[in-house]
């Protein structure tokens with residue numbers, strides 16, 4: 137549950153566009169003329185109104201929820217009858233009773249808090265869209281309010297380009313609208329804001345049904361926010377990194393807007409290759425429901441010393457649990473079993489954490505506390521597979537799950553029947569730069585959830601290459617049991633995968 141203080145802070149997501157270069161570029165992109173009607177669906181303190189009214193006094197309708205901002209704006213613009221500030225929720229009601237607009241400009245709230253009641257209504261109205269993310273709902277609704285050939289310019293996170301949850305939004309755009317351009321830049325261009333890993337984008341869209349050959353430019357590689365203004369001039373070409381074609385985007389998995397800067401990635405993602413999801417079961421692991429009680433650590437582990445007790449070595453079960461997986465618990469005194477947890481370590485994680493696997497504890501996980509606990513995908517417990525942490529700070533990593541339990545912060549990959557001989561090959565793959573580039577193209581964030589991992593295309597090596605790679609991975613595995621693997625250790629391994637994927641130019 138989100139703490140109350142955090143909710144308040146998230147409620148409006150009031151990050152104002154206090155950067156003149158960004159507002160000038162966006163207003164420049166609008167190409168508005170005198171007499172046109174303009175909508176600002178989340179006006180804040182009026183950054184765009186200020187820019188729009190520098191030389192003109194267009195007809196502006198602006199929405200804002202926040203009392204203070206509304207008061208400031210009403211005072212400021214009370215003498216201008218063509219500027220209407222509405223103290224209303226832009227997303228409600230759903231009926232489009234008002235007139236349509238020639239132009240829309242905005243910086244909508246990103247992930248603003250919605251009450252449960254509103255969220256339910258939104259889910260009903262937009263059943264296929266991801267309603268927890270407000271920016272996409274603002275975009276969808278604002279597009280519906282555009283007149284034919286009208287234009288919208290928004291500044292929003294770039295996550296709509298690749299995240300699985302925005303598939304419907306992408307399909308809607310590709311079917312009904314012409315995207316004129318997308319400019320990508322780091323969130324640090326936005327003064328005083330740090331969105332973590334997310335990049336930002338300025339997107340310009342025209343309400344016009346596109347034809348299949350339609351394409352649009354992606355601009356990138358800006359050094360400073362000032363560079364954005366060059367996009368309004370002939371110099372824009374130097375920032376154009378590619379053009380995306382609607383026909384190609386429609387063929388991409390979940391219609392993702394992959395950037396074809398690396399030809400090998402583009403070609404492998406758009407051909408019908410096998411994917412990890414075809415050859416492996418990709419599943420999340422176990423949660424006790426109360427780790428403070430049921431999880432213990434080795435004395436040498438210094439994380440979580442207040443929360444987790446130190447394991448008594450005699451209580452650890454050293455049996456090979458893969459032979460007869462104890463899914464109903466252990467009836468012996470040494471009933472604490474090793475569990476592989478999250479955290480990025482290549483090839484092998486030592487057994488440092490132990491879960492209570494007594495019959496009583498299992499009863500707790502499966503019955504008494506089953507609402508909080510996750511005794512999920514248990515058919516994979518104690519099998520041999522590969523664990524990939526759900527979040528990776530820099531590169532994706534994989535480590536061996538050998539006859540151990542794995543927790544819910546790890547995605548477990550277990551080769552399906554007929555592909556068991558690929559375990560070491562896959563372990564190497566999930567530590568390779570090729571795999572990292574593929575998953576970061578499929579999903580730009582640091583998130584490696586099962587849905588993204590399943591989509592990674594996988595090439596199966598011939599027997600000779602499989603032997604070579606397996607041997608190299610086994611060497612690295614042995615090394616990883618002694619010390620951390622560093623990038624230099626991975627040179628030969630990366631070469632194997634680069635050759636297979638023809639990605640040397642990457």
Ligand SMILES: C[S@@+](CC[C@H](N)C(=O)[O-])C[C@H]1O[C@@H](n2cnc3c(N)ncnc32)[C@H](O)[C@@H]1O
Nearest residue numbers: 148151152153178179180183200201225226243
């Ligand atoms: C990211 S800020 C941007 C403000 C302004 N457009 C700018 O660029 O400076 C988003 C604004 O949307 C307002 N807001 C949040 N939810 C809203 C809603 N449902 N309807 C209208 N305004 C909303 C917030 O109060 C905040 O001022």
